[in-house]
Each structure stands twice: as structure tokens, then as C-alpha cells.
Amino acid sequence: MPCRTDRLRVHVVDDNPSVLDSMRALLMAHGQDVVLHGSAEAFLDSSQRTAAECLLLDLRMPGMSGTELQRRLRERADPIPIVMLTGHGDVPVAVAAMKAGAIDFIEKPGTEAQILAAIALAADTIANRQPPPLPAGEIAERLARLTHREREVLDHLVIGETNKAIADRLGISQRTVEIHRSRIREKLEARGLSDLIRMMR
Amino acid sequence: MRPKVDLTACDTEPIHLIGAIQPHGALVAADEETLRIDYVSANSAEFVGYAPAELLARPLSILLGDDQVAELDVRAQRPLVPDLLRPWFPTVRGRDGERRLECFPIRHDGRIILEFVRFEAGPALVWEEDLLRQRIISELIKPDTLTELARASAQILRDVTGFDRVMIYRFAKDGHGEVIAESTVRDDSFLGLHYPASDIPEPARRHFRLNVIRSIPDIMAPPVPILTHHGAVADASHGAAIDLTYGKLRGVAPVHVEYLGNMGVGGSMSISLIANDDLWGLVACHHYGPLHLPWSRFRFCELLGGTISALLQSLENATQLRQSIRAERTAFEIERAARGGQPLAELIARNAKELMLHAGAQGMVLSLGGTISRFGRTPEPLPELRGLGREPVDGVATFDNVPSALGLDPIYWSIASGAAFLELSEDGEDYLVFLREEFEHTIKWAGKPDKLEKRRVDGTVRLSPRGSFNLWSEERRGRSKPFSDSDREALRILRRALFALNSLDRERAAVVAQKQAEAEEARLKLVVLDAARRSSMGELASALAHELNQPLAAVTNYVNACRQELRNYGIAIPAEVAGLIERAVGESLRAAELVRRLRNFIAQGEIVAEPIDLKPVVRQGVELAFAASPDPTPRLEFDLESLPPLVVADPIQIGQVVLNLVRNSLAAMRESEVRTLVISARRNGPLVELAVRDTGHGIPAEIAGRLFEAFQPSTSSGMGLGLSLCRSIIEAHGGRIWSRPVTPGAEIVFSLPVRSAGHALPH
Numbered sequence: 031m032p033c034r035t036d037r038l039r040v041h042v043v044d045d046n047p048s049v050l051d052s053m054r055a056l057l058m059a060h061g062q063d064v065v066l067h068g069s070a071e072a073f074l075d076s077s078q079r080t081a082a083e084c085l086l087l088d089l090r091m092p093g094m095s096g097t098e099l100q101r102r103l104r105e106r107a108d109p110i111p112i113v114m115l116t117g118h119g120d121v122p123v124a125v126a127a128m129k130a131g132a133i134d135f136i137e138k139p140g141t142e143a144q145i146l147a148a149i150a151l152a153a154d155t156i157a158n159r160q161p162p163p164l165p166a167g168e169i170a171e172r173l174a175r176l177t178h179r180e181r182e183v184l185d186h187l188v189i190g191e192t193n194k195a196i197a198d199r200l201g202i203s204q205r206t207v208e209i210h211r212s213r214i215r216e217k218l219e220a221r222g223l224s225d226l227i228r229m230m231r
Numbered sequence: 232m233r234p235k236v237d238l239t240a241c242d243t244e245p246i247h248l249i250g251a252i253q254p255h256g257a258l259v260a261a262d263e264e265t266l267r268i269d270y271v272s273a274n275s276a277e278f279v280g281y282a283p284a285e286l287l288a289r290p291l292s293i294l295l296g297d298d299q300v301a302e303l304d305v306r307a308q309r310p311l312v313p314d315l316l317r318p319w320f321p322t323v324r325g326r327d328g329e330r331r332l333e334c335f336p337i338r339h340d341g342r343i344i345l346e347f348v349r350f351e352a353g354p355a356l357v358w359e360e361d362l363l364r365q366r367i368i369s370e371l372i373k374p375d376t377l378t379e380l381a382r383a384s385a386q387i388l389r390d391v392t393g394f395d396r397v398m399i400y401r402f403a404k405d406g407h408g409e410v411i412a413e414s415t416v417r418d419d420s421f422l423g424l425h426y427p428a429s430d431i432p433e434p435a436r437r438h439f440r441l442n443v444i445r446s447i448p449d450i451m452a453p454p455v456p457i458l459t460h461h462g463a464v465a466d467a468s469h470g471a472a473i474d475l476t477y478g479k480l481r482g483v484a485p486v487h488v489e490y491l492g493n494m495g496v497g498g499s500m501s502i503s504l505i506a507n508d509d510l511w512g513l514v515a516c517h518h519y520g521p522l523h524l525p526w527s528r529f530r531f532c533e534l535l536g537g538t539i540s541a542l543l544q545s546l547e548n549a550t551q552l553r554q555s556i557r558a559e560r561t562a563f564e565i566e567r568a569a570r571g572g573q574p575l576a577e578l579i580a581r582n583a584k585e586l587m588l589h590a591g592a593q594g595m596v597l598s599l600g601g602t603i604s605r606f607g608r609t610p611e612p613l614p615e616l617r618g619l620g621r622e623p624v625d626g627v628a629t630f631d632n633v634p635s636a637l638g639l640d641p642i643y644w645s646i647a648s649g650a651a652f653l654e655l656s657e658d659g660e661d662y663l664v665f666l667r668e669e670f671e672h673t674i675k676w677a678g679k680p681d682k683l684e685k686r687r688v689d690g691t692v693r694l695s696p697r698g699s700f701n702l703w704s705e706e707r708r709g710r711s712k713p714f715s716d717s718d719r720e721a722l723r724i725l726r727r728a729l730f731a732l733n734s735l736d737r738e739r740a741a742v743v744a745q746k747q748a749e750a751e752e753a754r755l756k757l758v759v760l761d762a763a764r765r766s767s768m769g770e771l772a773s774a775l776a777h778e779l780n781q782p783l784a785a786v787t788n789y790v791n792a793c794r795q796e797l798r799n800y801g802i803a804i805p806a807e808v809a810g811l812i813e814r815a816v817g818e819s820l821r822a823a824e825l826v827r828r829l830r831n832f833i834a835q836g837e838i839v840a841e842p843i844d845l846k847p848v849v850r851q852g853v854e855l856a857f858a859a860s861p862d863p864t865p866r867l868e869f870d871l872e873s874l875p876p877l878v879v880a881d882p883i884q885i886g887q888v889v890l891n892l893v894r895n896s897l898a899a900m901r902e903s904e905v906r907t908l909v910i911s912a913r914r915n916g917p918l919v920e921l922a923v924r925d926t927g928h929g930i931p932a933e934i935a936g937r938l939f940e941a942f943q944p945s946t947s948s949g950m951g952l953g954l955s956l957c958r959s960i961i962e963a964h965g966g967r968i969w970s971r972p973v974t975p976g977a978e979i980v981f982s983l984p985v986r987s988a989g990h991a992l993p994h
Contacts, residue, residue, distance in 0.1 A: 046781040052788030059795035090777065090962055092939065097965055117777050122840065126965050126984075139784030139823050141816070142791040 250466020280325015649711025
């Protein structure tokens with residue numbers, strides 16, 4: 031279980047009070063400084079900002095959406111690392127968010143490991159450290175383990191296509207895509223889609 | 232010596248007031264009341280034994296005796312039309328004794344007119360000739376066509392009379408004549424010859440109708456003047472000219488003498504053929520020299536003429552009937568085939584030859600459902616024929632002068648001189664036109680007309696068959712054989728059937744079209760209903776997934792936090808407790824996975840975004856909403872010019888959004904007086920904004936804030952139907968949806984990024 035000493039101030043923005051409270055409980059248990067916001071607008075209005083901060087941001091909210099908040103922050107060149115919290119079926123949007131600079135995304139309900147890894151990644155980003163060192167040669171070596179079909183599936187995955195879309199496009203079943211997906215994860219030693227996207231970036 | 236011919240007078244010449252008779256008989260006429268003799272032909276002495284001066288102003292009884300004068304009350308009757316000869320054989324007491332004569336008495340114009348000819352003893356020779364008698368009966372009743380009857384009649388009449396040539400003319404509606412049968416001993420032939428109507432002037436026509444048989448035994452015989460009191464000639468120049476309309480001996484008009492003379496005819500006889508109380512035709516007998524026919528034969532010819540007329544009439548009626556029946560049969564065949572499901576155009580094409588036969592046409596043009604088809608010989612290029620259908624009678628209009636009726640170039644004359652227009656639809660769009668060629672092209676003249684020609688001293692050819700034919704041909708330039716009443720009747724029969732079939736076809740097509748439209752509407756409704764069902768299911772699933780994920784996320788977080796806090800407090804977690812915690816987390820994740828599967832199963836699919844043109848997508852959404860709505864269509868404005876040509880989006884999902892928004896607008900405008908829907912697009916940086924604005928009741932302030940949330944009262948009250956789904960879709964596209972206050976009504980705006988993740992738009 032990764033447990034880093036870096037103490038961050040984690041801003042959590044979500045419209046659901048239970049999610050906010052449970053997130054606070056989890057993150058505080060892991061020693062993080064947590065600030066909760068019930069909406070994107072509330073976050074924008076808040077003034078408690080320090081250098082070591084990251085943002086866990088819900089994609090779907092009434093009023094300003096997570097995507098919109100991300101856009102606004104980027105517009106004012108705010109460097110705060112963003113981890114997107116998404117519901118089901120929002121993967122394409124999450125991928126778009128990563129393209130737009132989000133460092134990670136977590137599909138709700140995320141596992142503890144996913145959440146902590148994302149926080150750790152944010153800490154690395156703030157410390158201007160490269161993400162877990164993975165030399166290009168290593169990536170190439172792992173990619174070489176993929177079959178032609180797996181490589182094809184990967185190419186579609188990293189541009190945010192859904193299992194269904196990939197299945198339609200390649201003329202295979204969704205179940206087969208899922209099998210390919212887990213093989214790809216194993217062979218590339220990735221935890222999830224966000225790792226894959228980072229590797230292929 | 233022949234009198235001078237004045238051609239210009241030929242149509243006005245009062246030939247019944249000619250004041251002369253032919254020399255093969257004598258005329259005596261007395262006042263009907265006083266029985267005083269007022270007119271005597273100059274040759275009276277030769278026939279009745281008194282010179283004119285001895286008879287004029289004397290009582291008729293000096294010639295006939297009191298008994299025979301009394302008999303005149305019965306004998307001399309007013310003429311009937313058509314009249315038959317009423318021969319009488321009185322004994323006339325002349326200066327040189329008594330003699331028996333044949334007399335044709337007639338009562339007319341206040342006078343008793345007696346025409347005396349020589350008495351010929353014995354019955355008519357024909358009655359002694361068994362063979363001829365049998366032929367007359369058997370051959371005249373045998374033919375079942377007019378042409379055959381005419382041919383048989385000409386043959387018999389020539390056999391009975393001994394004329395060199397017997398011809399049967401037929402007069403057309405326009406008065407022109409045609410030789411339809413001929414029997415002759417000569418080499419040349421008049422068969423097929425056509426005469427212009429002017430060749431038989433109206434006064435002559437009148438005489439043919441009133442006086443059905445006339446003979447001119449010798450055209451060179453000098454006419455005998457009819458004298459009245461004081462030695463005056465009783466012709467047109469005299470105040471009391473005698474009317475010879477019904478006379479058998481009437482003098483021959485000079486123009487007629489010239490005409491016969493030009494053909495080399497020396498003696499002639501004509502018998503009028505009357506059918507249905509009209510002058511149908513004429514039997515013309517020509518002899519190339521004088522020919523004196525015995526009077527009994529003359530009378531027999533008159534009888535034959537009447538018989539032929541009667542037969543003609545019945546044959547003509549039968550022919551018309553047969554033509555109608557034939558048309559009915561063709562119509563029936565076509566109808567029967569149509570019942571078998573064959574389309575009309577195909578049926579007409581298959582029966583083209585038969586149809587053209589009915590119309591006596593060589594070409595046919597069909598316009599059906601905007602398609603023109605041609606059959607037989609038709610002009611190239613085809614002139615516009617619709618103009619022929621301006622004034623149809625019972626849907627049929629016939630023309631024998633198409634070029635002048637339509638103002639056509641002479642190039643069309645040869646095969647489009649006549650036409651029959653059959654209207655096949657009420658709106659005049661569908662029609663069938665039969666084309667007849669120029670009349671001259673249809674004529675087959677068997678004779679050698681040049682031989683018959685006789686030029687006048689000044690070189691002109693007139694009053695000769697060839698001259699007549701030329702004149703007639705000139706008259707008929709650009710004209711076809713005229714359509715007869717029976718042609719028109721047959722065409723009406725055919726038209727009735729074709730019109731009915733076409734109406735049926737059209738009705739059927741309309742029904743099919745309507746059924747298609749209804750099916751399409753039903754399909755649209757189904758699509759919309761399905762979309763609505765799916766959208767509400769999708770909405771439910773999406774909302775469930777979202778709502779359930781929140782507590783599940785919270786549960787997972789809390790449990791994980793617990794475990795971590797226990798560690799933080801230095802409490803060693805017993806293995807079984809750690810296992811329980813693991814299972815709690817695992818079950819939460821499994822619940823989340825179940826929700827995901829449920830949503831995927833119900834929802835109509837994930838977003839399949841690709842570069843698309845949004846305009847048709849938006850329009851289709853609007854159309855679907857209109858089709859599914861019971862409300863009247865509002866005024867619709869599109870302002871989609873600012874839309875980029877391609878936007879990365881899922882067309883089905885965005886169509887669903889537009890559909891939902893427009894349905895809400897239609898519902899909101901149900902009570903509005905002004906109903907306007909405006910769909911507009913605006914470019915805003917990397918986004919495109921689409922707005923749906925209506926003039927409905929607007930959005931109540933109390934629900935405006937939660938408009939796009941699932942399970943809101945706005946949805947159940949019909950307000951803001953499917954807005955949370957819209958929001959899901961738009962946000963899944965990386966866009967936003969919101970409402971903007973407007974007065975009156977509401978405006979919902981959604982934005983979409985023009986480009987999306989993983990989709991570079993082509994430049």
C-alpha cells in the first residue's frame with residue numbers, strides 16, 4: 031500500500047455531501063489536509079490556496095461542471111493538479127479531461143489504492159518529479175509483448191473509445207475487448223486506463 | 232348549241248326557275264283552283280296534240296276530259312320528301328285524236344303540274360329477267376359493309392340501266408364527296424375520287440334531297456322553253472316563273488351540262504341516297520353518248536334507289552353499332568386485364584394497334600403520370616398536344632385541322648393533320664391523343680385522272696374530275712379525314728373505360744401513398760415513443776447509476792478510512808476483521824459493477840462521437856418532435872448558419888436532445904396565442920451553442936434552479952421532460968446545458984465542443 035509522506039492540501043469538489051464527507055474521512059486517515067467544496071463555484075470563491083495543493087474534482091455537478099471548472103482554471107494558468115472523479119459512461123469525457131491536462135481520473139467508486147495513487151501522482155507533479163520512472167526503452171519492451179490485435183485495442187483505448195465502440199470497430203465482441211484489455215493491463219504492468227494513457231502519451 | 236357558262240353564278244342560280252324542260256316530254260300546268268292552263272312547254276303539240284297557244288288560258292278539261300280532271304284530285308298530290316314517282320297513264324284528247332301517255336302529276340306552289348312522256352307498253356323488262364331479279368334481292372341484302380353494298384348497288388344499277396358507268400358517291404359531314412363504288416365498262420376509273428363541297432352547290436343539294444331521281448337522256452338535246460300567257464318564257468326573269476323543283480323533265484343547268492360535257496358524258500341519271508333524313512350520297516350514272524331509259528326502268532331505278540337508301544341506313548346504323556360494340560369489347564378486354572393488376576400504361580401500349588384502329592389513326596401519344604409515350608407514326612419533334620383538350624365533349628375532342636388549330640409548322644402536316652384528344656384525368660394531366668395523317672395521303676385513286684382531264688380554251692381546268700380533285704386537295708392541305716359521329720362514339724366508349732381505369736389507378740396510387748405516409752407517421756411515432764421510453768429508461772438508469780454511485784463511493788471511502796484510522800491508532804486489526812473490511816469494500820465495488828451493467832443494458836448505448844454535420848441532425852430532431860406531437864405545428868425559424876460544417880458528436884444522442892427540448896417547447900406553447908419556435912446556433916470559441924427558444928409559458932422560478940436534475944417535479948408535471956437525460960448527453964459530450972430567461976417563453980441552450988478527445992477534425 032503506497033503511503034507517502036508528502037502532505038498535500040487536497041481540495042475535493044463534489045455536489046454529493048456523503049461523497050465529500052467520506053472522502054474527507056479517507057484522506058484525513060491517510061494524513062492529508064482536506065478542504066471540501068460543494069460546487070465548482072464554491073471552489074472558485076475559496077481563497078485558501080497554498081502551493082502544495084491538488085484537486086479531486088467531480089465531473090458532473092449541477093451548475094458549473096467539472097470540465098468547465100478545469101477550463102476556467104487552465105484559462106487563468108492555475109497549475110493545480112486535477113484528478114477527475116467520474117461516473118459511469120463518462121470515460122470519453124475523462125479522457126478529454128486528461129488531454130486537457132488532468133493528471134488522472136478515477137471512476138466512482140474508486141478503490142483506496144486508486145485514490146492514494148492519484149494523490150501521490152499529484153504530489154510528484156507538484157514536486158516537478160517525473161511520474162514513476164519508466165524509460166522509453168522499458169515501455170517499448172512492454173509494448174513488444176502485445177499481439178497485433180492487443181496493440182490495435184490499445185490504440186483505440188487511449189483515445190477514449192469505449193469497449194462497445196472498439197468492439198464495433200474491430201468487429202469483435204465486447205467480451206473479447208474486455209479480455210484484451212486485461213491482457214494489455216497485465217503485459218504493460220498498468221493499474222488502469224490512466225496508466226495506459228500516460229504510457230502512450 | 233350550248234349556253235354560255237357563268238361559273239360565278241353557279242351557287243346562286245335558281246335552277247328550279249330555269250323555265251325550260253328537256254325535249255323528251257312536254258309540260259302543261261294549270262291553276263290549282265280554277266284549273267285554267269297557265270303554262271305549256273313549246274313542244275306540246277308533239278306530245279299532247281295542241282300547240283301552246285291552243286292550250287294557254289283554256290280549262291285543263293279540254294286536254295284530259297272532265298272525268299280525268301276529277302281523277303287529278305287523287306292523282307296529283309303534294310310532294311312528299313323523299314317522293315316516289317306516281318305514274319299515271321291518262322288518255323289525252325288532242326286535235327289529231329286520242330292518245331295514251333305516261334304522266335307525272337304533282338301539286339305544288341298553287342299549281343297542278345303535268346309532265347307527259349311517251350307511253351311504253353309492257354311491264355318493265357327487269358321483271359322478265361329472273362336472274363336479275365334474284366340478284367337484286369340476294370345481292371343487295373348480302374353485304375354487311377357499306378362499301379360492299381355500294382359496290383353491289385353500282386353493279387346492279389348498271390345491269391338494270393345499261394349505263395357505261397355507275398358510281399356511288401358518299402357525302403361527308405363537310406359536304407365533300409367521295410366515290411366509294413363504281414361499276415363501269417370503261418378502262419378508266421373514278422373510284423376514290425374526292426370532290427370539294429363546292430362542286431355540288433347548295434341549290435343542287437336541295438334538289439337532290441327533294442327530287443330523288445332525275446335523268447338527262449341527252450345533254451346535247453336543246454332545252455324546250457315553257458311558255459305562259461302572251462308568249463312569255465316562264466323563267467327566273469318572269470314575274471310568274473314556274474317552280475320546277477319536283478319536275479322530272481326540268482331543264483339542265485348550263486353549268487351541269489358543262490361539267491358532264493367536260494367528262495365526255497352524253498347522258499346521265501342521278502338517284503339520291505337518303506339515310507336518316509339526310510342526303511347520304513348519290514348514285515351517278517354516266518353514258519358516253521345519249522341514253523334513253525325506258526320509263527318503266529326509270530321508275531324501277533327509283534325504287535332501287537329507295538331500297539338501297541333503306542339498306543344503307545340500316546347498314547350505317549349497324550356499322551356504327553358494330554364500331555361501338557368493337558370499342559366496347561376492346562374497353563372490356565383492357566378492363567379485364569387491368570383487374571389482373573396490369574398498369575394502365577402497359578395495357579395501352581399492348582393494345583396500341585387495336586386502339587389506333589378504332590380511331591382510324593396511324594399514331595398515338597400517351598401522357599400518363601408525366602410520362603409521354605408514342606406509338607405508331609408520330610411527328611418528331613412532338614408538338615405540345617395538351618391544347619387540343621380545351622373543349623372536350625364527354626372527355627373527347629376531335630380535330631381534322633390540327634395544324635391550324637395548334638398553329639403548327641407545315642412539317643407536322645403529313646402525320647398530325649387530325650387528332651382525337653381523350654381526356655384521361657380530371658386535371659387534364661393525363662391524356663391519349665390519336666393522330667391522323669393528312670387526308671391526301673390516305674387516298675388511293677385507282678383511276679388515271681389525267682385521261683379524264685379536259686382543258687378549256689383558256690387553259691384552265693375546271694369542272695373536271697381532276698380539277699375538282701386538285702381543288703379539293705388544296706382545300707384539304709393540313710387537314711385529315713374528318714372524325715365521324717361513330718368514330719367519336721367509339722372514342723367516347725374507349726375513353727370512358729380508360730378514364731375510369733386511370734382514376735382507379737390514381738386512387739390506388741393515392742391510397743398507397745397515403746398508406747405509406749401513414750406507415751411513415753406510425754413509424755415516426757414508434758421511433759419517438761421508443762426514444763421516449765428508452766430515454767426515460769436511460770434517464771432512470773443514468774440517474775440510478777449516478778445516485779447509487781455516490782453512496783457506494785461514500786461507503787467504500789468510509790470503510791477504507793476506518794481501516795486506516797485503526798492503523799493510525801496503532802490498533803492491530805485481527806485477520807478476520809481485516810477480511811470483513813475487505814469483503815465490505817469488495818461488495819461495494821460489486822454493487823457498483825452491477826449498477827454499471829444495469830445501466831449499459833438499459834441505456835441505448837454509449838456515446839459514439841464522430842465528425843458530423845449537425846444541421847440535418849437538428850432538423851430531424853425537430854421533425855420527430857412535430858410528428859409525435861398532437862399540437863398544431865408552430866411557426867418555425869432556423870438560424871443554423873453559424874454551425875461549423877463538422878462537429879464531433881453522437882448524432883443519435885444529440886437528435887434525442889433536440890427532440891426532448893422541442894417536445895417541451897411544444898407542450899409549453901399549447902395555450903399560447905403566438906406560437907413560434909426558434910432554433911439558433913452561435914459559435915463561442917471552441918464551443919458551439921445551440922438554442923431552442925419558444926413562446927410558451929416559460930419556466931417557473933421555483934424549479935429553474937433544479938431544471939436539469941433527475942426526478943424533479945418539473946419532469947413529472949410535463950415540464951422539462953427528459954432534461955436530466957439531455958444534461959447527461961451534453962455533459963458526456965463535454966458540453967453544458969442551461970436555461971436563459973426570455974420573455975415570453977423559455978430558452979434552453981446547450982454547448983458542445985467543436986472538437987473532442989481523440990477526434991481531430993479534418994481541416
